[in-house]
Amino acid sequence: MTTSQPVSVILATGARYSLPLMLLFSFFILLRGHNLPGGGFIGGLVAAAAFALFVIAYDVNAARSVLGIEPIRLIGIGLLVAIGSGLPGLLLGMPFMTGLWLEPEIPALGKLGTPLLFDVGVYLVVIGIVLTIVFSLAEDS
């Protein structure tokens, strides 16, 4: 992580260690969402907050290199994933976005199905949107 002088050593260290934890937590929120409070929208906000914190602790370029992808592309990818989750039903002759589930539950992940895939799409779109705004604002300064 090559970056210019961090604003505060404490903030920088905290941001560095909290980023992976927050990302894991956001993924946990995303997965549990179907049965317990959580879901793609909240998960996406948490993940975005992790990167926003990183922007403040370091700068945009550092956050960008950690993210590894243009956030505006995440919006497009997320939308494609969300639309794609509606296609399996269509291919099987059912209406668009019919929820389909894999029967045996996967340990640790739980039930997998197209609604979860849709939620992953929402998760990606939310991260993309928040970070698009945050990065543009921070770069503007």
Add this chain to the structure above:
Amino acid sequence: MTRTDVPRSGTLPLVNWLSNGGSGWVLGLIPLSLTLWFASMLPPIIAGEVLRVSYSWIPSLDVALAFRVDGLSLVFALLVVGIGTMIVIYAGGYMAGDSQIGRFYLYLFLFMGAMLGLVLADDIMTLFVFWELTSISSYLLIGYKHAYNSSRSAALQALLVTGSGGLALLAGLILVAIAGGSTSISTLIEQGDLVRESALYMPALVLVCIGAFTKSAQFPFQFWLPGAMAAPTPVSAYLHSATMVKAGVFLLARFTPILGETPAWAITLSTFGAITMVLGAYLSVSQVDLKRILAFTTVSSLGTLVMLIGIGGEYAITAMMVFLVVHSLYKGCLFMVAGSIDHETGTRDVTLLGGLRTLMPITFGATVLAALSMSGLPPLLGFVGKELIYEATLDAHELSPILLSAASVVGKVLMIIAAGIVVVVPFTRAQRAKPEAPRVGHEPPLSMWLGPVILGALSLLFGAFPTQLIQPITNSGVAAILNEAVEVEVKLIPSGLTPYFMLSVLTIALGFVGYWFARPTLQRVGNATEGLLEQGPVNSFNAVVNGMQALARWQTRVLQSGYIRNYLRIIVSSVTLLVSYALLTRADFSRVQWLPIGATVLEWVIALAILSGAGLVVTAQKRLNALAGLGLVGYGVTLIFLFFGAPDLVMTQFSIETLSVLLFILVLYRLPVFSSVSSEAERIRDAIVAGAAGLMVTLMVLVTVSGQLERLLTPYFAQNSYPEGRGRNVVNVILVDFRGLDTMGEISVIGVAAIGIVVLLRLRLGGEKNDPETVSTGKEQL
């Protein structure tokens, strides 16, 4: 020879040939094979069969992708692909060397497919979709030379006229479907009485007529067709004379068994058709541009066709079918000739042309045949058509035989004069010593004279043997239009000195006299009335378009101030007014518990914290204080959610509040000095709006918790969330499953909003940073 030279020497001649007109020969194979395919359907269709095929499209609306080949659609289909073959070959020569020729072919074949779909459609929604596709491809083709402003505005004009007609047609088709109980044309044809006896008949008739009249350039919409001559000439020959402009005629013919055979139908169609016929012919003789002469005669011919459909009955419809073929053959030919002349001499101005007979002998031969057919001289097919037209108008006893016949004679006489101008002037007038045309013409390449020659020869062949070659197919076409078998003789030799024959002779005599003696007078009168008759409709059209643009600018200026505070005020006041109205008229306030009895101490504390936060926001003199106040309100509301058991809302609200703080940190120091931009009066007004909104929300919450809510959805979602959606978190199951499509819409919208924000930020980077209004606007839109 090196190795790299081998492929080059092998392919270069081919590439050269393709880019110099060869492409037309190759691509022409497509419509040619289609022509042969459709021709192979002739025997069963003539024998009275109807071929139908249907695919499921929108079963829930009973709309099918259905096609039907009968006498009417087969004649049109053969014209579309048959003339299409000549046009594609011709375009190869005409457009040779054009760097964009691929785009041109794309549009041309797009049109060909759309037009085929239109004439073969057996479902009114299928028909409508192809109808609109022909308008769009016509727009693209008229605007093909998009670097020229005139091309673009002509394309837009044609699109606006035919497009608005298309909207009227859509409404009319829906009314027909409601009245007739089906969208299938085959079913509707059998149930025509249902539609005619329906109360929706008159509106449907008017709307369908507007659609047909705009498309087929009937008075008062005729002005877009001469404008469409901005398109490359192959397009004018194909779309704007032989095929697309006849779509309106086709529509009226197709709908004759559904909407036709009523007095309203007959009077409307014959009146507008006759006016268009005379007006078009009259305007054609005062033109000097070859293509405009032909365009106005096309308008006239379209009027004739509409008039004949209006007259109705087997003779008029037979005349319509024959004249349809007559016109497509000679007009396609003459347009291609006009293009060749333009191509070889560099001008289409008849006053500059002369002596082309010896320079372009083959083209001249084709032109003579076409012009004779246009003038209605035997033994060309035009003569046969004209006999039938007179027979129809003289027998139109339910209308006005004298008026219609007189109008037809005037139209045909003027048509002969126009034919004379097209042939005699450019070809036979003596070549001046010094040609005024930019170039001395010479015979165009084979690809450019083959089409005109074939079309001219067909006019002669069909004219010489109409009973054998034309009658079978027109009879089956007429049978399809009238929905009953007919046997009308189509013949060259008149049976004695009939009134029709006498009118024919009179027309030809008047035509020739008129050409030699009255042409200068006609042109003078034509020029004098040009402002009213030719420019008048164009000016009205422009006035309407300009008026609409002015209206749009005015309402944008009024509604779109660009300040988010104005938008917020409008949104908040509208919501407050609408919801208050519903609350005050519907809610039962007797059960509302007005006093906060039983509130715990903790709830009082949170409420006070939120109130003080709100007070801090509106009185703050520093931005940071306002921000802290907002945060207090937000986290306070989060706590309320927490106490009342809405964990999803808590998590969302908490994340949003946190992110808002982060965002503010990023922008805070770049914002302008915190200042008040509103006057005292404005602040009082805003306070009233905000207070009313708060009052409304309070009332709404009080009414809601007083148990007046109809809880239909809550138990449904609670019960079905797990069995149907496989999830126990009802909120999430609603978001991703029950109402997943709504969520999809929302994430798409906020995605677009994010792109908009990026654009705004980038724009502001390049804009003025010192203007406080600009900067504060940017801030508010965050």
